[in-house]
Amino acid sequence: MVKAFISNLSGSERYFLYDVESGSLHSVDSATFLVAKKRYESLSDNENQLYEKLNSDLIAEIESEIVEMENEGLLNSEAIIYEIPYTGEIKAMCLHICHDCNLRCPYCFAHAGTYNTAKDYMTFEVGKSAIDMLIKMSGVRKNLEVDFFGGEPLMNMAVVKQIVEYGFGEVEKAGKHIGFTMTTNGVLLNEKNRKWLNENMDNVVISVDGRQEVHDALRVSANGKGSQAIALKNAQEFRKIRGDKRYYIRGTFTAKNLDFCTDALYLNDAGFDQISIEPVVLEESDALAIKTSDLEQVFAEYDKLSKEYVERRKGDKWFNYFHFMLDLKHGPCITKRLRGCGAGSEYVAVTPVGDIYPCHQFVSDKDYYMGNVLTGEFNSEIQKKFFSNNIYSKEDCKDCIAKYYCSGGCKANSLHFAGDMNKSYKLSCEMMRKRFLCSLEIYAEEENNNV
């Protein structure tokens, strides 16, 4: 499978061919673009008129080059089916340190952090049992990960600190490595918390949606007051001490700010260089939801952001945009690309009372209850079900150009919006493919500019 596409990022048209199965990216001239597109896809009426004007000797010369590339496995390469061995190992846990939150964001999938359950707070006993289970179930895996999630994890900081201290000690005894991360709304990110998180967290994700009017329209406290001023200020103070260690400013865009490029650039202008602004995931009937009819505007916004992104990365405003980052040189192997996030198979979520679910998006769905860290119960049948969900099991992925960079998408979204983990959430797929093409254009442009 080969995708022919045109980029206007540099101000003039550039032509590319992307070979899906090998991951090879080629820059071509306009005539080769037409010949290749006719060979692998189909030409529009306008493109067909241009093709008809090509000299037959030129077409033969181009086709000869294309065949040579095919023989080298760089164009139209064959798909190979890989066996992925099931081991049952767990290497990552999401600890819901509390099911409570100091904000009431209407788009939150966790419903004010409660997941429609009681406002429970995790105890050290539960956290300790989770760490013990993670180490025990990690098998030969050396690198382990624990993410503090919620709700708002800073509302239960005393237990976070106990778990981290215990975790570091236990993995050292086991000869393994552990990385802790936290996702916070930033409201309680005071100086004391900033210092501790900077010293102990591998990655800290702080939620800021962008411009004050955008953020404060949705990210509000229980009494309806916007949280942007305090969240942004705390995030900026954290950025000052973070240096080169990992952090992300993560925002959500909704139907109310389809001009989200402005919010991404606002965050960059506010001093951040690790940014993600992501589409809200809601039923299309929700007033905040991104709808199919919005896609044209969303795509135009991604194009606008791509151009600004390339320009800013040439100078002092350099930044990373989570969904535009693409590694065509040192990316993961084929099995990782087939497996994707590993939710339910090598990664699980643990609630404040110790219940285990495939990931944070499945919490409180009793059909996906997997066990409990206090009792040691663990349902490996559900684990096997998630393990067998990959690119091969999803019919819609087979002919998708982004399949090795998306890995089949979010299992929870597939279940909630398509009714089946082996089906696709079409709206998300459309945006993923668009971002993938933008990323390829950016990659090619920066290779050309040697950024």
Next chain:
Amino acid sequence: MKHIQTISKCSIRKDGKIGCGECQSSVGNQTCASR
């Protein structure tokens, strides 16, 4: 090649050490832990 210039060759790695599972949880931009 006169008409085709390769920017990136075979980024979907299918040989060498694969499937060790030591890479970070996520796919498009992550780095292979074994390399």
